[in-house]
Amino acid sequence: MPAGTKPSTINHFDDDDYPAYTMGRAAEMIGATxxxxxAIGEARLITPLRSEGGHRRYSRYQLRIAARARELVDSGTPIDAACRIVILEDQLEDALRINEELRRLAAD
Incomplete structure (x- = not known):
């Protein structure tokens, strides 16, 4: 471990769930406001963590979810419907991944 590096921060660069981005930076990254x-936080699509000062912080995973919702809204889908679609897509992806893992285990 490099000198002066805290063990708890070493893996943050690779952690998709680490809340690294401020609201302004997150909005800029996904081309939104x-x-x-x-609004998508109020719709409970994502729940940003809060800094010690109370500011919203977003992870890369949350930004991918938010970007997908933005695509749907930009194409005319109401925000509540877009949030529900994204949640269902995410659940389907998880179910397909689990199914594939179980098939692999059954084949072994």
Whole structure:
């Protein structure tokens, strides 16, 4: 471990769930407004963590989810429907991954 490096911060670069981005930076990265991020938070699509100062912080995983919701909204889908679609897509992806793992285990 490099000198001066804290063990708890070493893997943050690879951690998709680490809340690394401020609201302004997150909005910029996905081409949305901070208001959009607040709206999908209110719709409970994503729940940003809060810094010690109370500011919203977003992870890369949350930004991927938010970007997908933005794509749907940009194509005319109402925000509540877009959030539900993204949740269902995410659940389907998890189910397919689990199914594949179980098939692999059964084949072994």
């Amino acid at each position: 901070p208001g959009f991020l607040r």
